[in-house]
Amino acid sequence: MNKRRDTEMRKDKLLEAASDLFLEKGYRDTSVNSIVESIGVSKGTFYYYFDSKVEVLDGLVDKFGEPIYEKIDGIIEKNSLNAIEKLNRIFSTSSRLKLNNKEDLRKIFHLMYRPENLRLRDKIQKQSVERSAPKVAKVLKQGIEEGTLDTELPEEASRLILHMGTNLQEEMSELLLDDEAKVEAKIFISKYRAYENAIERVVGAPVGSIELMEEADLKRFLTCFDRNSPVKDL
Numbered sequence: 001m002n003k004r005r006d007t008e009m010r011k012d013k014l015l016e017a018a019s020d021l022f023l024e025k026g027y028r029d030t031s032v033n034s035i036v037e038s039i040g041v042s043k044g045t046f047y048y049y050f051d052s053k054v055e056v057l058d059g060l061v062d063k064f065g066e067p068i069y070e071k072i073d074g075i076i077e078k079n080s081l082n083a084i085e086k087l088n089r090i091f092s093t094s095s096r097l098k099l100n101n102k103e104d105l106r107k108i109f110h111l112m113y114r115p116e117n118l119r120l121r122d123k124i125q126k127q128s129v130e131r132s133a134p135k136v137a138k139v140l141k142q143g144i145e146e147g148t149l150d151t152e153l154p155e156e157a158s159r160l161i162l163h164m165g166t167n168l169q170e171e172m173s174e175l176l177l178d179d180e181a182k183v184e185a186k187i188f189i190s191k192y193r194a195y196e197n198a199i200e201r202v203v204g205a206p207v208g209s210i211e212l213m214e215e216a217d218l219k220r221f222l223t224c225f226d227r228n229s230p231v232k233d234l
Contacts, residue, residue: 009051013039015063018056019111026116027057057120061127064108068094072135083143084209087199090139091212099220111171125166133158140203150204159204168195189218 017038021030032053036046051055075081075089104202112121136158149151151157196210213221 002052010041010045011059012063014041014049015056015059018053019060020118022060022117023111023114026114027053028116028118057123060120061124064124065128065131068097069131069135071097072132076135082146083148084205085138086142087136087205088141088211091135092214092217095213095217095221101216109173113170129159129162129166132162136161143203143205148205151202157159160202161199163197164195167216168192185219185222187224189215192218 014035018030018035019039021034025034030053032043032046035053035056036043050059070092071093075086075093078086081089111117112124133155137155140149140151140154140158144151144154172188172191192213196212197207198207199212200207200210
């Protein structure tokens with residue numbers, strides 16, 4: 001058991017070192033040598049866990065997303081919740097998990113939205129959609145069966161919802177990570193409410209029934225990007 005724990009710890013250290021260097025130098029300019037040298041291990045140790053730098057990307061994507069997917073699966077299996085309740089809870093739970101790890105959230109944003117890290121961002125976004133879309137579609141199908149939602153194409157609707165969320169995140173990231181930009185809470189909240197309204201239309205939900213994040217959580221999200229607070233290591 002201890003050997004397995006030690007193995008996971010060494011793998012986590014390599015992932016942390018890689019994420020730090022991707023943030024500092026960008027994915028393209030980070031070599032395997034620089035990763036192993038930063039924590040004083042051999043290249044043999046690196047290749048014991050990863051076949052390539054690309055596989056490190058896969059590991060980072062899993063590390064960021066796995067705890068969230070586990071929570072989502074638990075929500076989907078709750079028979080006591082209707083589809084709208086599940087949909088709201090899936091998004092709010094995901095957001096709160098991120099907010100409860102403020103430093104991780106800030107670093108991930110800075111890591112993803114560096115111009116040099118386009119490949120990393122694209123990989124994270126694509127995998128997020130591929131893993132999340134079937135889960136959301138399952139909830140939409142439940143809503144169709146119980147009569148709380150009205151859409152003829154649940155699989156396509158689920159992917160559209162997630163892609164709209166990705167587009168909103170990209171739009172807001174340009175402001176959140178711009179040292180010169182002034183981000184007003186009112187504007188940020190109105191954009192998110194427009195996203196919720198769009199979801200209602202896509203899935204045929206009653207007006208006002210979709211509330212993915214409470215206003216207090218949206219304001220907490222903004223405080224994660226206080227420009228006077230430096231980004232710390234994961």
